Amino acid sequence: MELPLQTPRLLLRDFVEDDWGAVHTYAHRPEVSRFMPWGPNSEQDSREFVGRALAAQVASPRLVFEIAVIWRESGQLIGGCHLSVQNQTQGVGEIGYCLHPDFWGRGCAAEASGALLALGFEELQLHRLQATCDPENKGSRRVLEKLGMQLEGRLRQNLQIRGQWRDSLLWSILENEWRGGR
Numbered sequence: 001m002e003l004p005l006q007t008p009r010l011l012l013r014d015f016v017e018d019d020w021g022a023v024h025t026y027a028h029r030p031e032v033s034r035f036m037p038w039g040p041n042s043e044q045d046s047r048e049f050v051g052r053a054l055a056a057q058v059a060s061p062r063l064v065f066e067i068a069v070i071w072r073e074s075g076q077l078i079g080g081c082h083l084s085v086q087n088q089t090q091g092v093g094e095i096g097y098c099l100h101p102d103f104w105g106r107g108c109a110a111e112a113s114g115a116l117l118a119l120g121f122e123e124l125q126l127h128r129l130q131a132t133c134d135p136e137n138k139g140s141r142r143v144l145e146k147l148g149m150q151l152e153g154r155l156r157q158n159l160q161i162r163g164q165w166r167d168s169l170l171w172s173i174l175e176n177e178w179r180g181g182r
């Protein structure tokens with residue numbers, strides 16, 4: 001897969017080791033991991049996240065793409081997004097995203113994820129991309145709608161977040177739907 005990628009305002013590139021500090025500026029904030037099974041991160045957690053991202057870069061075949069989201073105007077790392085191939089034979093993958101709160105509400109997650117869909121369907125030749133979000137994560141839900149994903153249903157208590165069982169909404173888009181919607 002060819003990285004880096006450019007969108008109108010963002011650069012999507014592989015993480016490098018030094019990125020852990022920029023990751024930590026958002027990953028330690030409780031509002032960022034409110035709907036996530038991880039966090040709030042310690043410094044060690046953020047270092048380990050970047051370490052896992054680096055390890056995934058050299059896996060062969062590479063099935064996990066943890067990607068740093070850079071605000072092009074300033075060069076600032078403003079978050080991360082990911083695409084993971086869950087079933088290579090069946091062409092099924094999953095996407096996700098996490099941004100610094102200073103950049104929420106500016107369309108950045110939708111912009112970055114739009115590039116992930118193109119990578120999944122065009123370069124990795126996947127058939128289906130899916131995503132999950134917490135039923136109360138209204139921002140994430142709206143991102144998935146804006147991407148043209150369809151709501152498939154509700155996974156019951158599939159995730160434990162800080163000791164509480166949570167449901168997840170399951171969303172997907174198929175390759176032909178993505179091509180038709182462009």
Ligand SMILES: CC(C)(COP(=O)(O)OP(=O)(O)OC[C@H]1O[C@@H](n2cnc3c(N)ncnc32)[C@H](O)[C@@H]1OP(=O)(O)O)[C@@H](O)C(=O)NCCC(=O)NCCS
Nearest residue numbers: 032097098099104105106107108109110133138139140142
């Ligand atoms: C979820 C997240 C990635 C969204 O990023 P973002 O860059 O703000 O997303 P976008 O700006 O592309 O779109 C957000 C949309 O949700 C809407 N939205 C945000 N909060 C909302 C709320 N509480 N109620 C209703 N709509 C809301 C925005 O208005 C926007 O819609 P619009 O473009 O139609 O106006 C960001 O909030 C985040 O990083 N959260 C923490 C990590 C996380 O939860 N990741 C997702 C895990 S499933």
